[in-house]
Amino acid sequence: MSSRGPVISLIRASVPLFLSMVTGLAGTLVVTSVLGRHATVTLAAFAVMTAVLNPAATAIAGALRGLAPFVAPHRDDPDAVVPILRDARWLSLAVGAAGALAVLCVPGLARTAGVPGEVVAELGALPWLIALYLLVLASGGGATAVLVAIERTRGVLWSSLAGTAAMIGLAVALVPPLGLTGVGVAWLLSGVASVAVANLSLRRALGRGVGRARPRIGEIIRLARVSVPLASTILIKFGVLGVVTFAAGTTSARDAAAHAVLTTLTGFTMLASLSVAQASVPRVARAGTTAEARRANRTAALLAVTGTSAAALALLALGDPMLTVFSDDPGVRDRVSGLMPLMLLASTADAAQAVQGIGLTALKRSGASLLYFATGYGLLVLAAVPVAATWGITGLWVAMVAANVLLAVLQGAGFRRHSARVGRPGPVTVGA
Numbered sequence: 001m002s003s004r005g006p007v008i009s010l011i012r013a014s015v016p017l018f019l020s021m022v023t024g025l026a027g028t029l030v031v032t033s034v035l036g037r038h039a040t041v042t043l044a045a046f047a048v049m050t051a052v053l054n055p056a057a058t059a060i061a062g063a064l065r066g067l068a069p070f071v072a073p074h075r076d077d078p079d080a081v082v083p084i085l086r087d088a089r090w091l092s093l094a095v096g097a098a099g100a101l102a103v104l105c106v107p108g109l110a111r112t113a114g115v116p117g118e119v120v121a122e123l124g125a126l127p128w129l130i131a132l133y134l135l136v137l138a139s140g141g142g143a144t145a146v147l148v149a150i151e152r153t154r155g156v157l158w159s160s161l162a163g164t165a166a167m168i169g170l171a172v173a174l175v176p177p178l179g180l181t182g183v184g185v186a187w188l189l190s191g192v193a194s195v196a197v198a199n200l201s202l203r204r205a206l207g208r209g210v211g212r213a214r215p216r217i218g219e220i221i222r223l224a225r226v227s228v229p230l231a232s233t234i235l236i237k238f239g240v241l242g243v244v245t246f247a248a249g250t251t252s253a254r255d256a257a258a259h260a261v262l263t264t265l266t267g268f269t270m271l272a273s274l275s276v277a278q279a280s281v282p283r284v285a286r287a288g289t290t291a292e293a294r295r296a297n298r299t300a301a302l303l304a305v306t307g308t309s310a311a312a313l314a315l316l317a318l319g320d321p322m323l324t325v326f327s328d329d330p331g332v333r334d335r336v337s338g339l340m341p342l343m344l345l346a347s348t349a350d351a352a353q354a355v356q357g358i359g360l361t362a363l364k365r366s367g368a369s370l371l372y373f374a375t376g377y378g379l380l381v382l383a384a385v386p387v388a389a390t391w392g393i394t395g396l397w398v399a400m401v402a403a404n405v406l407l408a409v410l411q412g413a414g415f416r417r418h419s420a421r422v423g424r425p426g427p428v429t430v431g432a
Contacts, residue, residue: 018272052105053130071149140199257327
C-alpha cells in the first residue's frame, strides 16, 4: 500500500464524523436563534440549562467512546462485539442517570447562584425533559461508538442527521407556542430519533440485534476503567474553560465579548481534529506492533493539526466581514482580530494533544491521559485569574497556548511510553 493509503482511509472515516458534528452544531444554532426571537428571558433560561447540559451530555458521550478500544479488535466478529456492548449499556445507564440527576438540580443551583427568579421560573418542565433526553442518550449504549470502532462511520452521520432534523423541525414548530417546554420536547424526540437510527445502523452492521443480558460486573469494571477517566477528562476541560471565561469577564466588557467570540471560533476550528482523532481509535487499538500504533497516531496527528490550522487560517483570512456575524461593535471585532493568531496557536496545540489523548484511550490508558490533563489544565486554572488581572485577555490566551503545548508534550510522551508495550505478551493494565 502506498504511503497515501492510510491517510486517504483515515480521511474517509473522518468525513462522516466531521459532518455529524457540523450538523449537530447547526441544530444548536437554530434552536438558539428561535429562542432568541421568542423572548430574552427564555434564551437566558436556556443558557442556564446548557451550562449543565453540555458537560453532562459530553461526559456521557465521552464515557461511551471508551468502548472503542474493546470493540475495534473484533471488527469482523459480531459474536465478540455483542457481549461487550451489552455490558456497556449497563455502564452507560449509570452514567446517564448521574447526568440526569445533575440536570434536575439546575433550578436549585441557579437560585443558589443568584440567577434572577424570573429566569429560574422560566425553566418550567425543561429539566425533566432534558433528564429524559440524557437517559435516552445513555440507553443507546454506545451504538455510535461501536460504529466508529468497526469503521462504519456513515451510520454516525445518519444518526446525527436524523436527530438534527427532528430538533430543528420540532423547535420551529413548538417553541412559539410552548417556549422552553417546546425545546425540551424537541430535544427529547431528537434524541429518540438519533438513538433509533444509530441502533438500526448498528444492527445492520452486525447482522444481528444486541438484546439484553445480566450484568457482568467484572467486565463492566474493565470498561469503566477506560470510560470513566475519559469522561472525567472532558469534565475537567469544561470546568477549567469555565474558569478562564470567568477570568476574562473580570477584565472589561469588550474583552469578555471578544473572548466569547474567540471561544466560539475555536469550537469551529476543532471539529476536524476531533473527527480525525475519533476515526484513528480503531487503527491504534488494532495495532499489532509498536511501529504500527505509532504510525496510525502520527498520521492522525498530522491530519488533525493540518485541518485545524487550515480552519483557523481561513477564519483569519476572512477577517472583519466574518466577525460582523458575531458582533456589531468595531472595538470587539478589532480585539478578536488582534488575538486570532494566538487562537490559531492554541487550537493547533489543542488538536495535537487531542489526538495523543484519544490515542491513549485507544491503548486503554485513559487514566494516564486524565493525569496529564489534570496537570496541564490544573496549572491553567491556577494561573487564569492572576494572569487576567495582570496581562488581561491577551495574557489569558498566551496561558491557554502554553497549557495546550504542555499538554501536547505530556500526552505525546505518554503515548510513546505506553505504545512501546503494544504487541508484548502480558496482562493488560489500565492507568498511568
